[in-house]
Amino acid sequence: MKTILQTRRLVLREMAMTDLEFVAEQLADPDVMRYWPRPHTREEAEAWVRRQQERYARDGFGYWLALDGATRHPIGQVGLLAHEVDGRAEVDLGWIIHRPFWRLGYATEGGAACRDLAFRTLDVPRVIALVRPENVPSQGVARKLGMRPVSRTVFAGLDHWVFEQTREDALL
Numbered sequence: 001m002k003t004i005l006q007t008r009r010l011v012l013r014e015m016a017m018t019d020l021e022f023v024a025e026q027l028a029d030p031d032v033m034r035y036w037p038r039p040h041t042r043e044e045a046e047a048w049v050r051r052q053q054e055r056y057a058r059d060g061f062g063y064w065l066a067l068d069g070a071t072r073h074p075i076g077q078v079g080l081l082a083h084e085v086d087g088r089a090e091v092d093l094g095w096i097i098h099r100p101f102w103r104l105g106y107a108t109e110g111g112a113a114c115r116d117l118a119f120r121t122l123d124v125p126r127v128i129a130l131v132r133p134e135n136v137p138s139q140g141v142a143r144k145l146g147m148r149p150v151s152r153t154v155f156a157g158l159d160h161w162v163f164e165q166t167r168e169d170a171l172l
C-alpha cells in the first residue's frame with residue numbers, strides 16, 4: 001500500500017479493502033458522522049473505500065488512511081479531494097478523525113501536510129475546505145491552518161462554508 005506522507009506523529013497511506021473494518025467502524029459512529037445526513041452502513045463504507053481507490057487512480061489523491069506512526073494503528077482519514085464547486089475545479093482538504101482520537105491535533109497535523117503537498121505537487125492557486133456551518137470543530141481546524149471563510153455554497157445538497165488558503169497565503 002502506497003505511503004503518501006509522514007508527519008511528526010502520523011503516516012498517511014492509500015487505503016485498501018483490508019482497511020474496511022476500521023473505515024466501517026468509523027463511518028458508522030454517530031458522533032463522527034454528525035454532520036453527514038446519517039452514519040454509513042457497512043456496504044456504504046465498502047463503496048467509500050472503493051471510491052477512494054477510484055480517486056487515487058483518476059486524480060492521484062483522495063482520502064488517505066491516517067495511522068499513528070509509532071503503533072501503526074489507524075486513527076482516521078485525511079486527504080485531498082478533487083471537487084467541482086460553483087463550476088470551478090478545486091482541491092478540497094478533508095479530515096475525519098475517529099472519535100477516540102479527537103482534540104489531539106491530528107486533523108491539523110494531517111491537514112497541514114496535505115495542504116503543503118498540494119502546493120508542492122499540484123498547479124493550483126488555492127486549496128479549500130468545505131465545512132458545514134454547524135461544524136464548529138472542523139471550522140476550528142481550518143482556521144488553525146490559516147484558512148479563511150470566503151463564500152457559501154450548496155455542496156452535495158447541503159449548505160457549506162468555503163474556507164480557502166491561497167498559495168501566497170500559505171507561503172507567508
Ligand SMILES: CC(C)(COP(=O)(O)OP(=O)(O)OC[C@H]1O[C@@H](n2cnc3c(N)ncnc32)[C@H](O)[C@@H]1OP(=O)(O)O)[C@@H](O)C(=O)NCCC(=O)NCCS
Nearest residue numbers: 032095096097102103104105106107108131137138140141
Ligand atoms: C473536525 C475533526 C476532524 C477535528 O479533528 P481533531 O484532530 O480533533 O482536531 P484538532 O485537534 O487538530 O483541533 C484543531 C482545532 O480545531 C478546533 N476544535 C477541534 N475540535 C473541537 C471541538 N470539539 N469543539 C470546538 N473546537 C474544536 C479547536 O480550535 C482546535 O484547536 P485547539 O485544540 O488548539 O483548541 C474531528 O472532530 C472529526 O473528525 N469530526 C467528525 C468528522 C468531521 O466533521 N470532519 C470534517 C468534515 S468538514
